[in-house]
Amino acid sequence: MTHDFAAGNYRFIPAVFQYSSGAAAASGYEIERVRFDRLVPLAEGFAQVAAYIQAAGRPLTAFCACELRSPAAFTEDGFLKFNQHYVKTLAQWGIFDGTTNPVARSNVCPEIDPPAEPSFYAFSFTRPAQGIGNGAAPSFVIAGGAEARGGAGSYPERIVRYRDLSPEGLQEKVRFTTREMERRMELFGFGWNDTTAAQAYSIRDFHPVVADELVRRGALRSGLTWHFARPPVIDLEYEMDCRRVLREVVI
Incomplete structure (x- = not known):
């Protein structure tokens, strides 16, 4: 089931308080993805995101997805504290209501040359479709998903093939994650071909x-x-995200 976020002109797949499982532009709108040429620390990144969105003539509620980079993998408690800090800005922007968060997100940790603090890699927002070529075509961003089942329980209880790095274990992790991407896209009415x-x-x-x-x-x-x-x-060992975005820039 998807929900409408009218203030941002997009639909989203409800998930957890820190992010949604995906966002899709409403009819007449498209998603633009903006990647930073270099990683930008979280607070400065939010400021640059706000400036860019407002310069495009859009409200901050148009912010629909982001891709973050963190110094290292979190413990469960550390991840919770980071997320509680992260959503404060979304609340100030009128996006997060204290319970539901429509913004899709990926947050991963570079193994080599990681940032010193959580930083922005890219973000996406909605804007009126330009109507050039395929500009009015549907667009969506699916949030990052790893090999952890939903529901209650700790991560060790929910991780597929927990700490199993055998060829069979990795295959099952990749298979689970790929199927999860498909499940999320299907909720929007899309698939890999889109x-x-x-x-x-x-x-x-x-x-x-x-x-x-993947290929087959x-x-x-x-x-x-x-x-x-x-x-x-x-x-967690394997994560994916995917998107249909026809307008992408690097700043």
């Missing part, structure tokens, strides 16, 4: 399962961007 980009985050060698678990399912329609980074919580 995507313009897919990203994977892992420091493990998942190449042996790429053909069966159509996940690599537009190729795959692999970031040598860990998912945000200790003991």
Whole structure:
């Protein structure tokens, strides 16, 4: 089930308080993705995001997705504290109401040359469709998802093949995550054939399962961007996100 966030002109898949599972532009609107040429620390990043969105003539509530980079994987308690800090700005912007958060997010940890503090890598927002070429076509961003089942319980209880780095264990982790991307897209009425980009985050060698678990399912329609980074919580090993965005810039 998806919900409307009318103030931002997009739909979203409800998930947890810190992020949604995905955002899709409302009819007549499109998503623009903006990537920073260099990582920008969180507070400064939020300021630059606000300036960019407002310069585009859009309200801050148009902010619909972001991609973050953190120094290292968090403990469960550390992740909770980070998220409680992160949503304060979204509350100030009139996006987070204290319970529901429509903004999709990926937050991963580069294994080599990580940032000194949590930082922005990219963000997305909605704007009126430009109507040039495929400009009015649907657009969406699916949030980062790793091999952790939903529901109650600690991460060790929910992680698929917990601490299993065998070839079979990694394959099951990749399979679970790929299927989760598909489930989220289906809620918006989309599939791999609609995507313009897919990203994977892992420091493990998942190449042996790429053909069966990704290529044959159509996940690599537009190729795959692999970031040598860990998912945000200790003991998670593989994460993905994907999107259909026709307007992307680097600043």
